[in-house]
Amino acid sequence: MLARDPSPADRQQARDNSDRAWAEAQQKSPKSRRIAATDSATVDLVDWLSENPDTIDCIQEIGDILAGPVIQELDKRFGGSKPREIRRQLNSHLWCDLLVAVAEAIEKLSKAMDRVPEYVTTVILQSRKAEGRSVLLDALVGLAVRTAWEPIKSMIHTTGIEEVQRGCRILAVLICPAPENHKAVQDGALLPLAKEGLLETSRERLEQVFPEDWVRRLREGLVGAE
Template sequence: MTHPVICERAKGHNCACSACGGTQHGWTNDLKWARDPSPAARRQARDDSDRAWAEAQQKPPRYRRIAATDSATVDLIDWLSENPDTIDRIQAIGNLLAGPVIQELDKQFGGTRPRKLRKQLTDHFWCDLFVAVAEAIETFSKAIDRVPEYVTAVVLQSRKAEGRSVLLDALVGLAVRTAWKSITSMIDTAGAEEIQRGCRILAVLICPAPEKHKAVQDGALLPLAKEGLLETSRERLEQVLPEDWVRRLREGLDDA
């Protein structure tokens, strides 16, 4: 099933692509920018981000939240441009979605209307999944076979807590098991910490609206702030995210 290229280049903070089900939202183009030896596209993205932040000061608060998380995304793309091995790993993880994972979900749950199923998945499902995988890698480093069950439970609980669309337990479980089968081999090759970092970055890049997604803020932006975000972006996030997030960020930076 094809999807519009515009989804790969998406900049808007929403996603309803029933063709790719959100599996291509934004991140593929972000990785192209990170790989590009010319910094022109990244510089333009930085200029656009800084201009959006300045303009947002005269707009309702939601625009400042959008601009702050966009600033963080630009930082991550710049960081990736200096860490090409991580780009390749994120590409491999992301390819799981557009390949075996979405195909397996289509086969088991798509029926005669796979686009209807895929549209359900655009409501922050993939970023939920990768945040939960990153958390599980750390939690179950010595009991890796327990990860799929844990990730499934975390995704379902997170979606319920944030009022996301309801997905069948079996559907979530199948997506997790299919993705995890390949991710475990990546961990064996690259190490748990590297794959954990890749899942967190991909969660931010694929998320349609990090400023409205608490799981991404807590499980991806917060840990990434210590190594992949510039001080300017951290300061912007501190101005727009909850006090508890700011407190944990500062505690983490003090301990680093």
């Protein structure tokens, strides 16, 4: 909604709030600084989207896939008598995991599209295990991936690989409940988006709060983009 608003007033307010939160976070914990830095990056992405309406449409289409047929299929197969519990598990970083892994899979397997669902499922399960996140049934993750992949694959043919990748990455950042703690989103979304969607101020803030290896890869990527 902020990105689509023709008036920049609310976006400027969001930026002012972000800058104030960053300044206040300097006297707080490292966690507060990470949150403020990733919020700054989110504000940059919203501003970038306001100037690139085609990407907004792409993100909306991807979001509708997740909120529509994917949720419906998961509710039908896994909702049972505790649909709220299943929804709670799904909101524990599954969607941003899925989006980041899809963007990565598109890049790596663009010539073998039929292998994407299997690859994405494996990446999500490995990522969640490595980050110590809640265990999800392999079948649940696999169903979510397969249901999302077919319409996303159709989008690739009509919208293009790069645009769908970008849309998945931006949406992953926007919907992630805590990107400052989600390594998959940091590496698979924020890092590649830094080249085009983030202002220097936000990149500098992220450099102050993220690990040295992440900062090194960010700088290497920026040099390669020049």
